[in-house]
Structure formats: C-alpha cells, structure tokens
Amino acid sequence: MSLDTADASAASPAAASTEDTFAGISLRRLAWRRLKRDKGAMIAMGVLILVFVTALLAPLIVSVLGLSPYDFDNSALDPALGSLPAGSWGGVSADHPLGVEPLTGRDLLARLLYGARVSMFIALTAVTLIAIIGTVVGIVAGYKSGWVDTIIGRSTDLLLAFPFILMLIALSPVLTQRLEALGLSPENARIIYLVIVFAFFGWPYLARLIRGQVLSLREREFVEAAVASGAPTRRILFKEILPNLWAPIIVYVTISLPTLIAAEAALSYLGVGVIEPTPSWGKMLADSVRYFAVVPTYLFIPGTALFVVVYAFNVFGDAVRDALDPRTGRNLR
Amino acid sequence: MTGYVIRRLLTGILILVLLSMVTFLLFNALPTDPAALTCGKSCTPQVIEANRVRLGLDLPLWQQYLEFVKGLFLGRTYGSGSQTFTCDAPALGYSFRRGECVTPLILGVLPVTIYLAVGAFILWMISGVLLGIYAALRRGRWQEKATLGAALVGYSFPSFFIGLLLLFFVVIKWQLLPYPDYVPPQDDPVQFLQTMILPWITLALVFAAFYIRLTRNQMLETLGEDYIRTARAKGLPERTVIRKHGLRAGLTPIVTAAGLDLAGLLGGAIIVESVFTLPGLGRLAINSVLDADLPVITGTVLVAGFFIVVANIIVDLLYAVIDPRVRLT
C-alpha cells in the first residue's frame, strides 16, 4: 500500500505562508482553531491520548487489576478441548476480564495493554527516525542541488525500487542475528530490527516530498534575502527553510503512524515480527488467526484494538491535513 | 520527447543494475554461509566445501556477481564432471534446497500473482475512481461523508484482517464458497474464480479506500481551477466538464499511484497470498525466507524490484502523455 504522499504534499508551505500573512495570526494557532472545530478529530485525538496513557501506564493498570501478561494459567484452559479457553467468550471470567489465550491461559487484557506499548513504541520510534532522516536529506538535496541532489535522488530511487515488505522479511533473520551479536536479547533485537528497517525504507518518501518543497522555497524572497545577507548555509537551512516545512512533516507523520502500526501487525502475522514472550497487537492477531473458527473473540479483541487505533489515527491525520491546508478548507467549507 | 524517453530508460536500467548489485551483495555477503545451507542435517565440513565449489561460492564476491550476471544472459551450468546441471538463460540461480533453477520456479508462480494483482487492480480502480468522483460531485452532502467515512474504515483495516474476516464469514461460517484452493483458470475456470474472488475483494477493499480519497481530492482540486471554471462559464454541460477536463487533469497522481501499486502487487502480494494460500510470488518469497533459500530470495527480490522500476518508467512516460502541463525538457 503506497503512502498517501500525494495528499501530504497538498499541505504546501507556499500556500500556508500566504495564508499566514493574510490572517495576521500564526498558522499554528489557525490550524489548531480549525482542528478544534472538527468533532471527529477531537474524538479521535481523545481515543489516541487514552491509548497512549493506558499503554504508558500498562504495568500499573495490570498490577492494580491483579493480572499478568506472562503468567500461564492452566486452570483457565480445558484440556479436553485441546487447551482452548474454558468457558464461553474465550474464557471471560472475573480473573480474566477479556478471556485468555488458548494453549497458555495468559490473560488477554494484560497482553493487550502490554502489546500496545510494544506496537506504539515501534511505530513512534520509527516515525521519528523517518521524520529526522527524511527532513534532513530532503532539505540538503533540495537546497544543494547539483551532484549532491543527483546522488541523493538516485539513492532514494534505488531504495524505492526495493520491494519493501519482501525486503523486511528477507532481511529479518540476518539482521536480527547481527543485532543479537551486539548483545541484544532476541526479543529486543526483533523490535529494534523493525524500527531500523521501517526507518530505512520509510525515509525516501518524505525526503522526496521535502526536497520538492525546498526547491520552491529556495526561490522565495525571504530565502533569497537571507542568502544575499550572507547568512551561513546551515542557518538558512534550519532557521529559514525548516520552519516552513513542519506542515508537510506533521501530515506525513500522522499518515505514516497507522501504516507502521499495521505493518508491524502484518509482519508478525507473517512470522517475522515480535517474538515470545513479548506481546504485541500484531503478534496477538497473528496467533489468534488459527483460532478464528473456534475462539472468535480471540481474533476480534486485538483486531478491534488495532482497527480503532489505526482508524483514529487516520481520522485525526485527515483533519490535521485539512486544518493545515487552507485551500481545501476554503473550497469545501 | 524521444530524448526524455531515452534518458528515463537509461536511469531505469541504471537503477536495475544497482538493485541487482545491492541485492546480490546483501544476501551473499551475509554471516550465514550459503554453502552450509545446502546439505541440512548431513552437513560435514567436506560436504560444505564440495558444494561451495560446485555452486561457485568459493569465488570472490565480485566474480560471483559477474557469474550471476552472465547467467542472466547466457544461462549457467553448475558442478563438474558427470554431476552437472544447467539453468537456462535468464538464469537467476539454482536453489539447492528445492533442487531447481530459480527462473522456472519464479515463472511457475508468476501467473498466480499476475491474476491476483490484475483482477484486484481492475476491481479497485473501477470502484475507487467511480466512488471518488461520486464523492466529489456530492461534496458537502451526506453521500460524500458516507463514502469517505466508509473509505476511511476500509483504509484502516490491515489487509490480512479483512482477508481473515472474509475467510471466516464467507467460507467457514456461511459456507458460501469452498475453501480457497488455487487451480489455473484453464484447468477449472469456476474453481479459479471461487478461489480468487475473496483475495480480489480483500485487496480491492483496501486499495479502493485509498483511491476514493485520492480521486475525490484530485477532482475537487482540479474542479476548483481556473480553466474548469472557464469551461463551465462557456456553458459546457457538467458531464463534459468533468469527463473532459476535470478527470484528465486530476488523473495524473491517480495514474502514478495506480502504476506503483500494481507494480508493488506484482512483486508479490505477500500478505493476501499467505492468508488465502495462493501459490504466488509472495508466498514463494516468504517460504524461501523461512527456508533461508538465498538464490530464491535474491531472485524474487530482483523480479519484484524489476516490476517497480518498469512501472516507474511507464508511469513517468504516461504522466507526460496525460497531463498537458508536464513539460518535457
């Protein structure tokens, strides 16, 4: 699935700064004001904040509830049914509010909460790296032009020519081995691996986008003025140009996040994602797949969680884009 | 125009060469010893050495790469004496684990992936673009909100989850279709369709959602532009305005995205192929990863990359044809 780059570029800084001068108040506040008016976006944001907070506080919540994501519970399983959860609804009981995992009896609520931490950590770290690398490379390529631009351009072309998911899978055994050789535990090695590879194959899209923006910014008066006044390149890049790029970066980040969360899930489904005993939503989904005919709740719990978060991100991302792109605002509302 | 085409083709070829080098290096300069993967349980140092020589793995890496490239054009013979086997050009290597040349292996599974990708592509393009236009035309009304809302929902499901839901309800719960079991269309067209329909729908659902949004945004953008307003002002019927002017100009990003998405799928719709166990390129790829079957991994990555590069070229050329605003210098 390609990222929504075409949409992200719609929030162009050129348009934004025009609006800026027109309205006489900062774009940031203008965008925020627009965003606040969007009820859907506010609900989505609420959901996301809630998820972040519960993920952050998962150990606390789980211990308060007296649950554990790692402890097996044979008493919650029915040996005569091949270790499926005992009782209806996937083994829902006072001990296990969302039921238990088949074969182990581990608590699903606890694993769901802990899983959120892992899924969020991977997506947020990767997207941060993407934003940093993509922005820096994009600015440099766009501003420097010439051979620097050519080399960067060809490298991004090359990276984009790699079948992304295929590479993720193909490199996984090798790179995780390398990471383990560095002293990481296998669980952490997989997580770090996912972050690295997401970042590695993710930045070219953003770099391209940023490069395009920088190319047009470079021609504008305030940049030309800075150049004429003899300001050092670094200052021009980061003081003059960068502040005008945050809109497309934010939009790109909000669209990337759900894609990354879903990608983590897909990779776990394919067997190259997060490994035991670490829970992640993707891992849970992947595991529950085999049980979908006999314990459907097991599939629907992580599935719904994943859907709600990705959906909230998408709604929120849409709204951010609308808020940051005055043209759509003007035309549509 | 010719100059542009030639330049575009040359960069494409450059990227392909780079891709093959990087892929080759990536998978052959690994800590895992490819020769050790050829004999499994019965590996002894002697066997590993013998197989290393037979497969040419004892040569320096750059020479292995040259052999590989030579094989692509001339075919390649492995081993020596009475124990030789030849892979015909274009030879992508030899899989010890499967005892087969990589090229026929890939060619064998490619049709499945092509059927899957093209079928889904048709479905999602038709539904996505039409619904996108519909949403644009009903802007501000509930129809737009409903269409976009539905698109966002579809967009938010990971494809394997949609696939599994479909499998669960359509096949297991309601038993409307038999369990997917791929046969080539020429063998049994009915069973072929029964097998492919759910994978097609799965992919189409995910992608259509994206294209609805994209088309609608593009339409709105172009409809707001001056020349469309001029066309309307001239009194042209709305239908003509949309079809002749709006669609054409708004088409460019859609064509770009469509070309790249199709190419991506041709490189193996790994997830959907796994969910529905279709014996396509993606499944071949993931199975060879699980088997550490390096020649097959390299081959599938190259083939998939080839599709992406070619699609990029085609898209760029189409771009020039469709959008009169793109100037070719």
Place this chain on the structure above:
Amino acid sequence: MGKAYKNGLRLAAVASVGALALAACGGGSTSSDASGSAAAAGVTEGTKGGTINALTLSEQWQHVDPQRMYTGVDIAFFTGYTTRTLTQYKYAPGAEGTTIVPDMATDLGTASADAKTWSFTIRDGVSFQDGTPVTCEDIKYGVSRTFATDIITDGPAYAISYLDIPKLEDGTSEYKGPFLAEGSIVAGFDKAVTCSEDNKTITFKLNRPVGDFNYAVTLPAFSPVPKAADTGEKYDDNYVATGPYKIQEYTKGQKMVLVRNENWDPASDDYHLAYPDQIVVSFAIDAAAIDQRLIADAGEDKTAVMVGQLQPENLATIFGTDDPRFKDRSVDGYDPYVRYTVINTQKVPNLKQRIAIAVAINRAEVIAARGGDFAGDIADGVIKPNLAADYAPSGMWTDMFGQAVPDTGDPEFAKKLIAESGEPMPELTYQFPQNPVDEKIAASYQAALAKAGITVKLEPIEPSQYYGIVFDPEKAQALIRSGWAPDWQNASTVIPELFGKTGGFNLGLVDDPAFEAKVQEAAAMTDRAAQGKAWQALNKEAMQNAWVVPTVFGKAQFLWGSNVGNAFLWDPYGSMPYGALFVKSA
C-alpha cells in the same frame, strides 16, 4: 521412520496409533480366500479404482530419491506406492502393524549364526517401471549411493555404520560412493555387499551382530536404483519406480500424480494392495484449509487424506463432542515420538544443575501448550511405552531424584539442588524452532526456570535451519528442543543415537565412556529380551544423568474423507497406511 521430530511449520510430523480408536477400519480381515493379500495384511478387502487425494502443507516431499528419504510419512507414502523394499511393515492397525513381511524379497532374510551376515533373495518378476528386471546389482548400486554423502544428503546412515567397510581416521567410511571417478576405494564395499551368481541374492556383511537387520532394510535406502538412470542430485526428480505406481507428474508446490505402473507384476508382489487407479497429492495447502476441507467432506475431498495432522484448534470440534460426522473417519492415538529438551553437557557440565533444570520445568504447562488431552502423556524417558520390550517406567518424576517432582515443577527443590551444586548457575539459552506451539513452551520454560532463579534467554530459529544450527557444536546452546522416534521397534535406534558418542542425534554432546561401553554391549546382544532389559536400564541411567528432560509421549490426530477405506494410524511410520487405502465407492 522419520527420525528427528520434524519441527513446525512445513514438515508436519505425523503420528501413530495406540491400539485405540481403530473402530473405523474394521481391523478384522474378511474370510474369503480371494482377499488373500488384504487378509494377510490384516486390513479390509478394498475395491479397485478411483483416485485417492492426499493434501499437504509442504511444498514438496522431502525427497523422492530412496537413499535420501528419511521422513516417516515420506517412507510410508512411497513404499506404499512406487518404491519396493526388501521387507516392509505389515498393513495392519495396532501392534501388528510393526511386524515386518517380505516385499521384494522372497522371505524375511537369512542371517548367519552370529547375525553378522544377512542375505535376501529377490522374487521373480520384480522390475523397474521400464520393464527391466531388478537385480542384486541394482540394490547394491542403490546402497552404494548412501556413501556419497556430499550428494546423497539427508538419508539414514545405517549402511555406513553397519556394513563391514574400513573406516578412515576421521571416522568416515573409506568408501565415498559411486559418483567419484577417482580416489574412492571400492574394494571394501564390494566385499561388504555381494551378489550371487544369478544376480538374485544380495548378501550384506556387517561389522557387528545386528539381530534385526531385516528391519533396517525396510528403509528405502536399501532399495534398488538403476545405475544408468541415476542422475545424482536430480534423481529426486527422475525416480524410477518399482512399485505398482509410477510418477506421472511432480510439480513442486502444486501436485504429484501417481498412475498405475503397467510393468509391475502383481504375481511378484504379495505386499502391495494397489486399489486406487490414481493418487493425487496436492502440495502447499494451508494447514487450516486442509482441516476445513476434510471437515466439510465435500466433492473430491471425500476421497482425501491428510499427510500432516489435525491442527490443535480443531481437535475440540472433531473429538470434543461425539459428532457422528467425524466418528468413523478420525483417529486420536499415540505417535512414535518422544518430545524432550536436551541439556547440553558442554554448557551445563554440573549434574546437580542439570537435575535442577529438569525439576524446575513445568511439564503441565508444556502438555497444555501442546493441546491438553490431545498432546499425549508426561514422559519419563526417551523410550516410549509402545516400544513394549524396551520400555519400563524410569521413575524420573517419582523417586529418582530422592523426592517426587510434581507435574508443575518444583522450583524450591531446584533451588536446593543449585545450592548443593557448589557453583553459580550459568545463564542458559533455550533454542527452539519458531512455531506457534514451541514458542509458547519456550515462554513457559523461561517463566518456570525464573522461579527457580535460573535465567533463560530464548533463541527461536527458523524451522528449516533448526537442526543445522543446533547440530553445530559452536552454535548449540544449553537447552535444545528436540524429539525422536525409533527407526524400528528396537531401542537400538534410540539410546545409541541420542547418547552414544558417535550417535547421529547426540545433541547434548554426551561423552561418557562407561555409558558408551554399556551401549555397545547392549547393541551386540542377540537375546532380544535381555537386550530390552539393557535398554531399560540405560534409559534410566540417561535420565539420572539428566542429559535430557523428557516432556511428552506424543499423540497425533487425523481426519480423512468419508469415502476412504482402510484408513487408520499406522504404527511404524505414525502415518496413514497409504498402500492400503482404497476408494469405497469409486
């Protein structure tokens, strides 16, 4: 018998029977004389014609090449259809299935008094699929291929270890197989395997007494290959059949079609039943899909069997309720495998510490993660009760270590043992093939051993690379998941292989000369009862040394189409009795 328990994903290991659950297949024979061979085989007389469909998750058979074939289900399949061996196991449910009958040979072979020389005579009319008669030289050539270990990989090595051929200093045979033009010393092999003047009788000279060598020759590794047709590496794709069927089509990842071999002479064969006209194997079908198709039992799937076994998530559906839909076409029984975890003696040389690991493991959780009641029983050794003569309870969990160890493990006892060991417990790494069940067990190990204060790191390994890694002493870690089934009904294919210094499956790098001497002594015994006692004692001694932690005496479950006859769990290979299957109404 597939030796090592095949791990996970691709190679669904198969199972075998206890005498239970065979109601479906009418174990009794029909009385009529006409049903001679079926009755002799102890199965129901079937009808000729129709197509048997086999569904499998695998992309392909491990090997078709007889000398490279070693997976139980592969042997069961090919010996049932295309590949004749000197002797083979009887088609019969229960223990009767583990007795051997002659196939290509006229009888069960003739042994010399010291059991060091064995002769088999080939029946008249045995031929390859092109009509050429099978001669002793063809079998001899076939056996010679086993020695070409660089090309003929993955197969059993009994020919190398049993035949009386001088060994080189590094322990390998001086004979290196038929593919080397030079540098191979053929004389030793020519002396060890000889043919009679009429080229019909083959004689094997062994380097030690092997009282049940005629069981070893059930392995296709001892079956003929025509030298002219041998394409080495590629023989996997160009196999020349000797049985009632030949390979018409073999497309890896898709299907294999077997059709009748018109050059097979029924008069030369009392073993093969050859009921169906055709056998079609469909590869690369998702395990869940196989289950669902057989559950639905529609159309062609009515004559289908599964090559792998039922998925744990479907067991409740099929066996949980007395569902009449499945009652007569499913089986739940013991397979030949013992699952265990190796404790690497190089990494954990301290006996008390090894025992501490053994008693800390939560065996109840292991059973649960394997599927509760369908997993099997808690194991107390590496010899399973279905190896009747060689099994005796080892007492491992009752009194062997001075106190009973509950199924849930005893972390306090483990702590005590570690304290007594006088050394700090090293940090351990557990290696296991990455699949949904084994990773759960790994999580259980980690948690259970943590309670005893033992830190365990988990190292999941891609299933296909698993044995390659754990067999490498450089890469092998402290704890290694494993499983084993005897190659035939004698623990001589278990104890020496697992704990002998030169054993083929000595993952724990056990090197105990005193134990080794006792193993050699037991292996040479010709009195089977005394030998059984010796294996029982050695099994117990191995457990006292805590070289492995046995966890489960495994079970397996199958489902088949309603129109398939003679389906049951066949003991020797823990599979369907492929050669006996028939289509009830074609």
